[in-house]
Amino acid sequence: AAWVFIYGFIVQSRRARKMEISNLQLQNSLKEARLNSLSSQLNPHFIFNALNNIRFVIHENPRHADRMITALSDILRHSLTADRQDKITLAEEMDVIERYISIVKLQHEDRLAVVQDIPDLARRCLIPPMSLHLLVENAIKHGFENLRSGGTLCITATTTADRLTLQVINPVNPERPLADKANRNTGTGLDNITHRLRLLYGEQAQLETRIQDNTFIARLALPRETSP
Amino acid sequence: MKAMIIEDSRLAREGLMRMLKNFGHITITGAADHPQAARQLMAEQRPDLLFLDIHMPGESGFELLESLDYTPKIIFTTAYSEYAVKSFDYNTVDYLLKPISEERLQSAIAKLSQSEETRSEFTQTANTLVEPPLSLSSRLFIKDGDRCHLVDVGKIRYIESCKNYVRLFFEDNKAFVKKSLNQVETRLPVQDFFRANRQYLVNIHAIADIQPTVGDGYDLTMTDGQTIEVSRRNAASLKDRLSL
Numbered sequence: 001a002a003w004v005f006i007y008g009f010i011v012q013s014r015r016a017r018k019m020e021i022s023n024l025q026l027q028n029s030l031k032e033a034r035l036n037s038l039s040s041q042l043n044p045h046f047i048f049n050a051l052n053n054i055r056f057v058i059h060e061n062p063r064h065a066d067r068m069i070t071a072l073s074d075i076l077r078h079s080l081t082a083d084r085q086d087k088i089t090l091a092e093e094m095d096v097i098e099r100y101i102s103i104v105k106l107q108h109e110d111r112l113a114v115v116q117d118i119p120d121l122a123r124r125c126l127i128p129p130m131s132l133h134l135l136v137e138n139a140i141k142h143g144f145e146n147l148r149s150g151g152t153l154c155i156t157a158t159t160t161a162d163r164l165t166l167q168v169i170n171p172v173n174p175e176r177p178l179a180d181k182a183n184r185n186t187g188t189g190l191d192n193i194t195h196r197l198r199l200l201y202g203e204q205a206q207l208e209t210r211i212q213d214n215t216f217i218a219r220l221a222l223p224r225e226t227s228p
Numbered sequence: 229m230k231a232m233i234i235e236d237s238r239l240a241r242e243g244l245m246r247m248l249k250n251f252g253h254i255t256i257t258g259a260a261d262h263p264q265a266a267r268q269l270m271a272e273q274r275p276d277l278l279f280l281d282i283h284m285p286g287e288s289g290f291e292l293l294e295s296l297d298y299t300p301k302i303i304f305t306t307a308y309s310e311y312a313v314k315s316f317d318y319n320t321v322d323y324l325l326k327p328i329s330e331e332r333l334q335s336a337i338a339k340l341s342q343s344e345e346t347r348s349e350f351t352q353t354a355n356t357l358v359e360p361p362l363s364l365s366s367r368l369f370i371k372d373g374d375r376c377h378l379v380d381v382g383k384i385r386y387i388e389s390c391k392n393y394v395r396l397f398f399e400d401n402k403a404f405v406k407k408s409l410n411q412v413e414t415r416l417p418v419q420d421f422f423r424a425n426r427q428y429l430v431n432i433h434a435i436a437d438i439q440p441t442v443g444d445g446y447d448l449t450m451t452d453g454q455t456i457e458v459s460r461r462n463a464a465s466l467k468d469r470l471s472l
Contacts, residue, residue, distance in 0.1 A: 044307075045283075045307045045308055048307035048325070048326050048327065049237070049240075049307045049326060051326075051327050052237075052239075052240055052243075052307065052326035052327040052328075053237060053239045053240060055243070055327050056239040056240065056242065056243030056246075057239060059243070059246070060239075106237070106239060107236075107237045107239075108237075109238060111285075144285070145283065145285055146285055146286055147285050147286060148262055148264070148285045148286040148287075150285075173286055175286075
C-alpha cells in the first residue's frame with residue numbers, strides 16, 4: 001500500500017508541475033501579445049526625434065525643455081497603460097494628445113497648426129484609450145511628414161442622443177497622397193483600432209477613412225457612453 | 229572640408245551645427261531644411277560632405293542623392309535604423325542615429341579623415357603602379373577556367389560586375405575575369421567606355437538604341453539586344469559625352 005501511495009504521489013506531483021508549466025506558458029504568451037500591441041502603438045521614431053529635439057531645446061529654453069520632458073513622460077505612460085483600461089474619457093485622451101502635439105511641434109514648428117472643436121458634452125464621453133491618439137499620429141506621420149508647406153490638423157467631436165463621432169482631418173500631398181510604404185503603415189495602425197473596436201463594441205462602432213480634395217478624413221463613430 | 233547640413237527640424241539642424249563647431253577642419257557652408265533648397269545651395273557651394281537626414285517632408289534624403297550630378301561624402305543623421313543597409317548604396321562615411329552623442333559624432337569625423345588618408349595613399353601607389361590605359365585596338369589575353377580568349381578591346385560590348393568578378397561580353401562569347409569593375413574601368417579608354425550604373429560598363433560604340441526613362445535616366449539597347457539602364461546620376465555625363 002505504501003508503494004501505491006508513493007506512486008500516486010509521484011504521478012500527482014508530475015501532473016502538478018505540468019499544469020504549472022503550461023500556466024506559465026500561457027501567461028508568457030499573454031504578456032508577449034501585450035508587448036507586441038504596445039510596440040506597434042507608439043512609433044519609436046517619434047520618441048527618438050522627440051529626444052533629439054528636446055536635447056537641443058535645453059540650450060535654447062531650459063524651461064520649455066523641462067515641460068517637454070514631462071509631456072513626453074506623460075505620453076509614454078499613457079501608451080504603456082492604455083491596455084489596462086477598456087475605456088477612458090475623451091477629456092483624458094485629449095490631454096495626452098495635446099502633449100503629443102506640443103512635442104511634434106518641436107519638429108515641425110510653424111508648419112503644423114491645430115484646430116480642435118470638442119464640446120464639453122463630448123469630453124465626458126468614453127472612448128478606447130489611444131484610439132483618437134492613433135488617428136492623430138497617423139495624420140501627422142502620413143499627412144504632415146509628406147508635406148513641405150505644412151497645414152492645419154482638425155480634430156472635431158460631435159454627439160447625438162446615442163452616438164459620439166470623432167473626426168481627424170489633415171491635408172495630404174497631392175503628388176504622393178498614397179506613397180506605398182506610408183499606406184502600408186497606416187494600414188497597421190488603423191487595423192489595430194478596428195480590431196479593438198470590434199472587441200469592445202461589436203458592430204456598434206465604425207472607423208471610416210477617405211481622401212477628398214487633398215485632405216485625409218478619418219471618422220470614428222461610437223455608441224455614446226459616459227463615465228458612471 | 230566644406231560641409232552642408234540637410235535636416236528638416238530647425239532644432240536638430242542648429243544643434244548639429246553647434247556640435248560641429250568643435251571640429252576645426254569642417255566648415256559648415258550651408259544648411260537646408262529640405263532637399264529642394266539643398267539642391268540649389270549645393271549647386272553654388274559644391275560641398276564635399278553632407279550631413280543628411282533621410283525622412284524629410286515630400287522628398288527623402290535618398291531621393292536627393294539620386295538627383296545629384298556629383299557624389300559628395302555622406303554622413304546620414306536619422307532616427308531610423310532600418311535604412312542602414314540601403315545607405316551602403318551611396319558614398320556613405322557613417323550612419324548616425326539620433327540623438328547623436330558627441331563621441332559618436334567624433335568617431336564619424338575620424339573615419340572621414342581616415343578615408344581621406346587612405347585615398348591619397350591609394351592614388352599615390354595607384355599612380356606609380358598603374359599600367360598604361362588600353363586603346364580600342366589593344367588585345368587582351370583572358371583565361372577563364374579552361375578556355376582562353378584573345379579579345380580585341382573594341383569588340384567588348386559591355387562588362388558586367390558580379391561580386392568579385394567582372395563578366396566581359398564580346399562577339400559571341402563571355403568570359404569572367406577576377407577583377408573589380410572599378411579596376412577594369414581605369415584600364416579602358418575613357419572616351420569609349422561609359423559607366424552606365426554600378427553594375428555595367430558599356431562600350432559606347434556597341435549602343436544600338438537609347439531611350440529616356442521616366443526617372444530622368446536612359447535605357448540603352450546594346451547591339452546584342454541586351455538592355456542596360458543608365459542611372460539618373462550617370463545620365464548627365466552620358467549626355468555630355470554624346471553631345472557636340
